[in-house]
Amino acid sequence: MSVASVVAHAPYAVAVWLLGWGLYGLVSSRHLVHLVLCLGVVQTSTYVLLTAIGCVGGGVAPVFVPGVDPSVRAVDPVVQAMMLTDVVVEATVVAMLLALVVRVHERTGKLGPDELQALRG
């Protein structure tokens, strides 16, 4: 692979980098809050991937106010739409997971994922 090709693929590598460290954090986590935030890191990798795929070289933003010709080169609006809903939805999902963490701590007094192995009725 030439240097130019590596640079042109760099955003994909960033997505893989974030996914890898997020997964590592999930597995090695010793604190439930840390674990939830690592899931957030995993999810950011999808944002990087989506924006990278939607990028069109030299393209403008897909906002065609009067005076901008709709046939001009523009970036992909579909992946951007997916990403923006996901950002908001992820925040609420993280909030729900953190609420679970609050309850776990209240019930057991523990916050380490490894300390929660015993099943209790």
Added chain:
Amino acid sequence: MTSAARMAVFTMALAGLVVALLWAFGALAPVGDVAGAYGQLLNRVATNERNATDVVTAVNFDYRGFDTLGEEFILFASVAGVAMILRPSRRQRFTREQRDAVEHLPGRARYPTSNAVRLMALAMIGLDVVFGIDIVVHGQLTPGGGFQGGVILASAPLLAYLGGDVPTLRRIAPRPLVAMAEGIGAACFVVIGLVGLLAGAAFLENVVPLGPRPPGVLSSGTIALVSLATGLEVSAGFVLLLLTFVEESLQRTSKGEAGGSP
């Protein structure tokens, strides 16, 4: 499995995954050269077809509106989940000392909120509300829309909490009202979809007149309406999250667990 063995297995699996992904992405076209046909087609036709200048919002609330409805229900379900998981065991009123204990860790000096913060928060609330509404109602014209504007609007009660206290927050955002607003926002999205069915078209089809050209605040038919509904739902949902977490800390404080061990 011991934690060392687990890490060893995981590291091997992760290394395999990373190599496979890098190999796969290396075979993709370079960033900037992909240009998906669907997105490019929408870019060319959406502005004229839907009388909306922001194609991202048009995709969100019209071309892929059904998809967004699903996303919005994930949001709705998560907020409902938080409200259920953290529901108070019983209704109770809190004394000033208990409220104080939530806002200050034990053993830490208690400074009253400084006038600078209160003034800033007060000045920002108005700007924040105007900015949020602006982003929601111009979603079909410029970058923005219900999701983004809704989050901006939701930070207004947060600012009130920052510059004030829990009673202030409760006064400007009473829980029953916020919960109702969230439900209405989600319901409106579905109702707008059903209007399409009643008009003899598909669910969420844009059957409302598209408004004057060139596009303005009133154009783009259902896109603007769905954006408003989403704005209401998202802002109320986030405020409900804030209220629930604040109430929950109050509950815990009253049980004598304020702050926990440092």
